[in-house]
Amino acid sequence: MTRARQLGDIGFGYRPRAPYASDPARSRGRFYDEVESPTRTPFQRDRDRIIHSTAFRRLKHKTQVFVAHEGDHFRTRLTHTIEVAQIARALARALRCDEDLAEAVALVHDFGHTPFGHTGEDALNDKMAAWGGFDHNAQSLRVVTKLERRYAEFDGLNLSWETLEGLVKHNGPLTDGQGNGLEGPLPQPIRDFNELFDLELDRFASLEAQCAAIADDIAYDTHDIDDGLRAGLLTLDMLEEVPLSAQILAGVRARYPALDAVRTGHELMRRQITIMVEDVIATAAAKIAAMRPQGVADIHGAGHAIVTFSAEMAAAEKTLKAFLYRNLYRHPDVMRVRADAERIVRDLYDAYFADPRAMPEGWREGLDRAEDKVKARSVADFLAGMTDTYAVKEHRRLFDHTPDLS
Template identity: 80%
Template sequence: MGKDALGDIGFGYRPRAAYASDPAHSRGRLFDEPESPTRTPFQRDRDRIIHSTAFRRLKHKTQVFVAHEGDHYRTRLTHSIEVAQIARALARALRGDEDLAEAVALVHDFGHTPFGHTGEEALNEKMAAWGGFDHNAQSLRVVTRLERRYAEFDGLNLTWETLEGLVKHNGPLTDASGKGLKGPVPQAIRDYSELHDLELDRFAGIEAQCAAIADDIAYNSHDIDDGLRSGFLTLEMLEDVGLPGSILKDVRARYPQLDDVRTGHELMRRQITLMVEDVITSTKANIERLKPDSADAVRAAGETMVTFSAGMAAAEKELKAFLYKHLYRHAEVMRVRADAEQIVRDLFDVYFADPRAMPDGWREGLDRAQDRIKARSVADFLAGMTDTYALKEHRRLFDHTPDLS
């Protein structure tokens, strides 16, 4: 059932730019399914992502601060929702497919371990002998294999465009010869691409690029917010950083009596607005220069089209360096990271030594499996854990569990 039969359901088939991804001409799903009579393929992807178990688990997965440290800190779930809002705004302004941009934004963190990048580093170390661990590849495993909801296939059976965006939202993974641009391409990505060619040497569509830069905009802003809430950052510290410093100067000039909490929120909303508007202006200039006449022309452009201007890119780089030094590497954050790493290492060692320590549905057949199969199954189980479940499991299996509060 195509565009004419479906009509303009949910405004999903409204006119869009020639370079946008068109749901009426999607490259389809690995397993053929009848079209929905009420949703475009990309709207259907978005809905499947939201209703998945992996999406709900993001609620208790660390962004920067461990999930139980406070109710108002971002988690992977709230971060993904904020990224999706910004991605939709960008796609709308650029006349792309908003639903596809939203789907890629909502699914992009599915492969993250408990305790954020700390858990990923620990799991990658443990998996070094079997291809390592990469959260992007794990996201693909989740939506193509590990979610078990449907009678006829494993995974969510998402469209080619959503999977392409998930895998390549940060750019191509290989050169034209298939050689990895940043080291070996994770086996999970290569294996799936052999079945459903994701064109790993080309850029993703405009919508996935919107989701990628929306990710940067979201965490550059909300990590400041969480840093202020924690006390690890102060408004005075931000005065010396170009982008937030200039915004603070304007806010204080206009509202000299404003309290610090409201000042911080004014900073956040203005910074997001400035960055979004900069991306729209810069990307429109790129589109005018490159003149893509199809979604495939965006993929073949040889460069990322959705970008910051040179000035904003420099300001964003300075801000990231500031956050890295004063927030991500703060002594208290590093203390929690060290303890969280140990929890992930301990759990991997126990499950690998005795898969019977894992629950039903995960341990079957692993006592006789090759080490690489057993290790990957343990990694799948561990990566799917929330912070709270990882702590609970560690307390069950060990006499002492670090206090991450």
């Protein structure tokens, strides 16, 4: 019996939504009340608003691992986001959850990322240390609740409670029962919004949000290898030290002994995604069968994540991540570009903070008289929204010498 037939009982095709899934007909609503659409569920409407936003388009020119002009075929935040959404929908479908909500959370999860990926985030967090720091997840919430200005009646996208909850908590609860942050102080933007619209930060998010979170891991665990191979920083032979990849490579080479390296790499990618996805589905399905949740409240109150890897796959994935950090993310060529990109972000922050008039109209008004805390957050909002290309352009405008990131 094939693996696909074995997984048939879990279900890759359409089946009715499970009782533990998020039900759009029972959505907790939006911060600002709106008349519901006659043709779309609240979650479908959220997804559409996300796709049509300015922040979504900006992901096209934001770094994943390699800055955009290093090659046209490397992944950007946008292509990564689309890949995450595809995997999240597949997981939600198999687990009989709401695919539209899983997709919406996946599509919005990287809205708060700065130019140049985590390098920009680290630099901005350091610059903002005196004013609560900078966190890309908290910034995503600011984007969709405040910074997007498209609608006549409200700032932000006015997304449903379920999508906002999934955005903020897709990696798990943020606070304990007393409101204390589980990983240090709770980012102020999240704390401020939660006082107005309680997202139940001490509870686990929906299964749909959990699908989006683990889809993110599966996507970058796999596709960063692909980009590393394309860049020449990784080789197939190097992957022999990673048990999961080595096992897959052995199967590919046994079946296609004359296959060229490029196609061998692609076979590795697609098989690795399949293995990881099937592992998550089987593991989550077993947990669901054991706990027999009768509603989404049981998911929120479970006390643990449900959409996870098996223990064996989690260990294999941890080894893979360690390999990628050692051989790709910390590669000297990548670190050199990161150092130059960090300088660009730091220089821009200092320039805008010293003279907000250097920022364009719509961002600088009133900042010359504002408190430093307000000015700093406004500068961070402006900088975080930049694409890689715009950040380089702005640096060239303001400074005599701009690092060459090629």
